[in-house]
Amino acid sequence: SNGITRPKGHKVSFHYNSGVEDMHFGKTHPMKPWRLTLTKHLVLGYGLQYAMDTYVAMPASEEQVRAFHDPDYVDFLKAVSPQTFETLCKVPRYQRFIPPKHEGDTVDLGPFNLSTSPGADCPVFDGMSEYLFLYTGATLAATNQLLTGQSDIAINWSGGLHHAHKSEASGFCYINDIVLAIIDLLHLYPRVLYIDIDVHHGDGVEEAFQRQPRVMTLSYHRYGPYDETGHKFFPGTGDLADTGLKGTIGEHFALNVPIPSGIDDRQYKYLFESITARAIDAYKPKAIVLQCGADSLGGDRLGQFNINIKQHGECVSFVKKQGLPLLILGGGGYTARNVARAWCHETALATDNGSQLPDRIPLDLVPRPQAFTGRAHGDGLLFPKFQRDHKNDCVEAELEYMVKRLEW
Ligand code: TV7
Ligand code: CA
Ligand code: ZN
Incomplete structure (x- = not known):
């Protein structure tokens, strides 16, 4: 056996549908759904499926999506494709959703900020509608698994899309x-804590619950000027002073931790653990949603932090x-x-197999020189006592092979 075992005392489920993988946002667009293919192959390559229940997710229904989103937006998302976009734009009930054109806009925006x-x-891309309802379906299946008590931890790596608005x-x-x-969680739990370690501010989630004391949102993110041009790092919100909508009962139930570029493991650990512990102690949530955006890692194409996988x-x-x-x-x-x-690595941690990955997953990244302020952690070996064995060479070799095949 590879040493992977089921966790004692808690149950983990993993929700996924491979249908999300072969989507393309566009040639140079930074969002690459094939990162989910790589993730799946590493998870399966290590045998982590034996430590949890794995479920193939069904797409979310339009009705489920309408629980938050505008019915017109949901209809549009269900019907849209590069082929139907132009015709749909002309439908009168969608016209009121076309944003006003600003001076210097480089792209033409259609209804709902789509283009x-x-x-x-x-962008509107082929298979987009399927992709959206699949990642949403996986999150809702994972949520249901918690609500029915069938899992204590439920995972969906294809979800976590925190910027979308109503x-x-x-x-x-x-x-x-x-x-x-x-x-959905609010149907059962009186208080839910949302924690967001993506390098970007979790503005969509914060906004949705800004009047709501039953949800506390806590986002850690890069904040401040992006570069010498004075442009702010996206989305430009999430100041320390923003703590929920003033004058409503939601005030004080949003927390923001704005962070400059180059933060290292030690600094991030200090911020994350002290603030998160204090929030949990004060709020006493009955369930937690954790958005694990990996763009807070050092060396990310868009991120500007220097966090290693170990600290993440x-x-x-x-x-x-x-x-x-x-x-x-x-x-x-x-x-x-x-x-x-x-x-x-985080799937392994969730299933208490963090010390059972006998391979060397490089937990230390090469930092971006311009953002590098601290020392990388250790020598890149989380578990140096383990030798790299043949089986796991295959896993990493497969990863490299897939990167070559999928990258262009
Ligand atoms: C959760 N940064 C999402 C993070 C969303 C960041 C942005 C790009 C980008 C878009 C591209 C592209 C890009 C190299 C990077 C103000 C603008 C500037 C479009 C070029 N290359 C998450 C969103 C952020 C699209 N947007 O939190 C097509 O970078 O800064 C902006 C807005 C206007 C639009 N332009 C960028 O991680 C999942 N976009 C290449 C092709
Ligand atoms: Ca964040
Ligand atoms: Zn992000």
């Missing part, structure tokens, strides 16, 4: 599966240790190899 222009954050796509996110999951995983372990029903979701992550390594 067929090559440079758009939220009737607008934003920042690569179209359906806010997180908001839908939390709405320690955030997951820290939250798991609270012993509350836990929904684990993906999110951003634009250096595909590292995304797969991190999420596989």
